[in-house]
Amino acid sequence: MAKDYSTALGMAHSVSIRHGRLIDPASGIDRETDIHLAAGRVLAIGDAPAGFAPDQVIDAQGLIVCPGFIDLCARLREPGHEQKATIASETRAAAASGITTLCCPPDTLPVIDTPAVAQLVQQTAARLGHARVLPAGAVTQGLEGRRIAEMAALRQAGCPVLSQADRPIRNAQVQRRALEYAATFGLTVFLHPQDPDLSEGGCVHEGRVSARLGLPGIPEAAETVAVARDLALAEQTGARIHFRGLSTARGVAMLAEARRRGVPASGDVSLHQLFLTESDLADFDANCHLIPPLRTRADRDALRQALASGDLSAICSDHQPHDADAKLVPFTETAPGISALDTLLPLALRLVEEGVLDLAGAIERLTVGPAAILGLDLGRLAPGDPADLCIFDPEMTWVVTTETLVSQGHHTPFLGQTLRGRVVWTLLGGRVVFERPESRTR
Amino acid sequence: MSDPNSQLDAQGKLKHFLTIEGLNRGLLTEILDYAEGFLGVARQAVKKVPLCRGRVVANLFFENSTRTRTTFELAAKRLSADVLNLNISTSATAKGETLLDTLRNLEAMQVDMFVVRHAQSGAAHFIAAHAAPHVSVINAGDGRHAHPTQAMLDMFTIRRHKGDFSRLRVAIVGDILHSRVARSQMLALKALGVPDVRVIAPRTLMPAQVEEAFGVSAYHDLREGVRDADVVIMLRIQHERMNSALLPSEHEYFQLFGLTEKRLATARPDAIVMHPGPINRGVEMDSQVADGPRSVILEQVSNGIAVRMAVMSMCLGAQNLHTQGQGEFNG
Numbered sequence: 001m002a003k004d005y006s007t008a009l010g011m012a013h014s015v016s017i018r019h020g021r022l023i024d025p026a027s028g029i030d031r032e033t034d035i036h037l038a039a040g041r042v043l044a045i046g047d048a049p050a051g052f053a054p055d056q057v058i059d060a061q062g063l064i065v066c067p068g069f070i071d072l073c074a075r076l077r078e079p080g081h082e083q084k085a086t087i088a089s090e091t092r093a094a095a096a097s098g099i100t101t102l103c104c105p106p107d108t109l110p111v112i113d114t115p116a117v118a119q120l121v122q123q124t125a126a127r128l129g130h131a132r133v134l135p136a137g138a139v140t141q142g143l144e145g146r147r148i149a150e151m152a153a154l155r156q157a158g159c160p161v162l163s164q165a166d167r168p169i170r171n172a173q174v175q176r177r178a179l180e181y182a183a184t185f186g187l188t189v190f191l192h193p194q195d196p197d198l199s200e201g202g203c204v205h206e207g208r209v210s211a212r213l214g215l216p217g218i219p220e221a222a223e224t225v226a227v228a229r230d231l232a233l234a235e236q237t238g239a240r241i242h243f244r245g246l247s248t249a250r251g252v253a254m255l256a257e258a259r260r261r262g263v264p265a266s267g268d269v270s271l272h273q274l275f276l277t278e279s280d281l282a283d284f285d286a287n288c289h290l291i292p293p294l295r296t297r298a299d300r301d302a303l304r305q306a307l308a309s310g311d312l313s314a315i316c317s318d319h320q321p322h323d324a325d326a327k328l329v330p331f332t333e334t335a336p337g338i339s340a341l342d343t344l345l346p347l348a349l350r351l352v353e354e355g356v357l358d359l360a361g362a363i364e365r366l367t368v369g370p371a372a373i374l375g376l377d378l379g380r381l382a383p384g385d386p387a388d389l390c391i392f393d394p395e396m397t398w399v400v401t402t403e404t405l406v407s408q409g410h411h412t413p414f415l416g417q418t419l420r421g422r423v424v425w426t427l428l429g430g431r432v433v434f435e436r437p438e439s440r441t442r
Numbered sequence: 443m444s445d446p447n448s449q450l451d452a453q454g455k456l457k458h459f460l461t462i463e464g465l466n467r468g469l470l471t472e473i474l475d476y477a478e479g480f481l482g483v484a485r486q487a488v489k490k491v492p493l494c495r496g497r498v499v500a501n502l503f504f505e506n507s508t509r510t511r512t513t514f515e516l517a518a519k520r521l522s523a524d525v526l527n528l529n530i531s532t533s534a535t536a537k538g539e540t541l542l543d544t545l546r547n548l549e550a551m552q553v554d555m556f557v558v559r560h561a562q563s564g565a566a567h568f569i570a571a572h573a574a575p576h577v578s579v580i581n582a583g584d585g586r587h588a589h590p591t592q593a594m595l596d597m598f599t600i601r602r603h604k605g606d607f608s609r610l611r612v613a614i615v616g617d618i619l620h621s622r623v624a625r626s627q628m629l630a631l632k633a634l635g636v637p638d639v640r641v642i643a644p645r646t647l648m649p650a651q652v653e654e655a656f657g658v659s660a661y662h663d664l665r666e667g668v669r670d671a672d673v674v675i676m677l678r679i680q681h682e683r684m685n686s687a688l689l690p691s692e693h694e695y696f697q698l699f700g701l702t703e704k705r706l707a708t709a710r711p712d713a714i715v716m717h718p719g720p721i722n723r724g725v726e727m728d729s730q731v732a733d734g735p736r737s738v739i740l741e742q743v744s745n746g747i748a749v750r751m752a753v754m755s756m757c758l759g760a761q762n763l764h765t766q767g768q769g770e771f772n773g
Contacts, residue, residue, distance in 0.1 A: 207650055210650065212625070213564070214622055214625050284568065328540070330562040330565035
């Protein structure tokens with residue numbers, strides 16, 4: 001499934017990464033060792049094979065070497081919304097953030113509901129060569145929730161999963177049929193767990209803060225009603241479903257209960273949900289306009305626990321770059337979403353610092369965790385695996401500013417904060433696709 | 443994150459008036475005291491004071507409102523300011539101009555103050571955050587969020603009738619969920635030390651967690667809610683709430699939550715009845731109450747001008763030209 005980027009670039013290339021702390025959660029490796037790459041794949045770990053003469057040697061002393069990160073949901077805005085961002089700008093930001101594989105939702109313009117658009121996105125990304133881009137195909141034509149899309153053709157065209165982006169299917173019968181048809185081809189369906197009627201017009205969590213600020217709320221039940229319906233339909237149809245971005249304690253508990261009964265369902269959490277709550281909305285900060293909304297401290301704590309226990313098996317950026325104008329209107333009219341590729345690693349490391357996960361666990365939820373949801377053999381570093389790697393300095397601090405963000409979108413509630421953890425090198429298919437300029441050549 | 447007290451300048455003086463949130467009892471009392479001095483202006487033959495002469499106030503109304511706009515206009519004119527009335531809902535935005543473009547254009551006309559009414563919660567904060575540093579912003583109602591001058595004129599009216607806030611029981615009845623007036627009133631009453639603030643509504647018109655959010659008590663029965671109340675504030679019900687999923691009919695609403703002399707009987711004998719207007723007679727209250735001896739509804743309107751004069755002159759820094767609260771403007 002994984003494209004061979006080294007041959008795409010027209011030459012074989014070999015690299016040795018020396019003296020780094022190699023963490024590969026899939027194989028349980030966590031030790032200081034060398035890793036050798038050739039022809040776009042991992043060749044060996046530890047001693048180099050006899051006679052191996054790498055074209056490039058990277059000294060990773062004091063750094064952590066791990067599989068490149070896999071992001072289940074990152075909007076690239078191309079085609080159709082290039083005033084916000086492009087595949088070029090955002091895959092460059094991904095490379096600078098250690099992310100080697102991105103899954104982009106189908107809410108482009110035109111929608112990714114035909115093989116042609118799916119191929120366009122992949123070809124553009126492959127030509128640029130900064131990151132692997134896997135488009136999620138639309139579940140229904142035009143994301144309109146009425147007629148199902150050509151799912152088999154979309155899979156053939158490289159879509160590993162299907163999604164309605166943030167436009168869930170209202171009609172339960174259409175949802176049922178869509179899940180059945182997807183199950184025919186073993187395709188996983190990503191679901192946005194939010195009932196469209198219960199959330200209509202809402203822009204923040206319905207609770208204390210919405211009461212105080214007079215902002216239309218989205219109740220917890222908007223999530224639990226959607227989760228309940230879709231779990232029941234998954235159980236009925238046998239379709240594999242994935243809840244993309246759960247936000248409530250109850251929603252996560254329902255997923256965990258269904259998983260124990262063997263329902264083929266999984267879930268992830270957007271990283272910002274693990275740090276921010278409704279209280280961060282005070283004073284109408286448009287950078288806290290997020291869908292699903294920031295919820296309560298109790299919800300945040302339950303999401304952290306579910307991530308630690310494995311009921312949520314992936315951390316996602318839910319990257320949504322915007323142009324400046326999108327947030328330069330009164331709060332309710334602002335476009336929801338933030339730029340989150342640049343902050344993915346440092347915020348994941350903050351979870352380690354705060355005792356939610358250990359370092360290998362955090363890396364797991366950024367690598368093999370999401371790879372398993374996508375059904376792909378990525379996110380691990382055994383010999384023969386694609387040589388997608390991230391090499392980062394867990395101690396390097398940096399300040400989030402509009403200058404330090406690589407993404408074209410500059411909206412983040414973490415603006416102005418000093419974060420710890422920075423990517424130094426990113427390798428895709430065995431080739432360096434990002435090297436931090438200030439890193440000394442070792 | 444911006445400072446919740448962003449309506450105050452570095453000296454702690456009022457710069458914008460966006461919400462009651464974050465304003466302490468001292469400042470609210472200062473506004474009320476200062477407004478007392480302006481009551482006499484209306485009784486003068488020449489109903490003007492020169493406090494804001496040469497200043498330009500723009501009424502930016504993105505949502506129609508004749509009454510509120512008129513009282514702001516009158517307040518500004520009595521302060522001798524020049525007034526621009528812009529009914530934006532029908533002009534600029536219809537031509538595709540953004541809110542910020544509109545602001546920049548008005549700033550280029552050397553406007554000193556924007557009085558803003560907007561359908562979206564947070565619009566006044568947004569405008570204050572993006573206006574030029576010398577411009578003051580007064581929130582004349584933003585979505586469901588705040589209507590702080592209305593709340594202050596209500597406090598002013600309550601104080602004139604009841605004096606001390608610290609022993610009062612105040613009941614607010616009606617569409618609490620959608621009401622910016624109720625939100626600002628709850629905050630103002632609590633800040634001024636009212637120990638018992640009650641909100642009365644069917645559950646469909648009550649915000650989630652209203653008790654925790656505002657420190658008030660929620661009631662769903664009118665008679666129980668107004669029992670022993672010193673002040674009963676009725677809120678306006680929008681017609682579009684009727685025949686929806688929120689309320690079945692005006693008839694049933696009036697049967698359960700409409701104020702009549704009979705239902706008012708459980709309140710204190712000297713209770714006053716208030717309403718921000720305009721009243722839907724026979725829906726929120728019957729005419730007997732609206733025009734009855736306990737109604738102070740028209741007084742609220744007159745007080746509104748004095749309170750708005752106080753807030754406008756304080757925000758424009760004109761307060762320092764005179765000592766406050768001395769009644770020196772009385773003819």
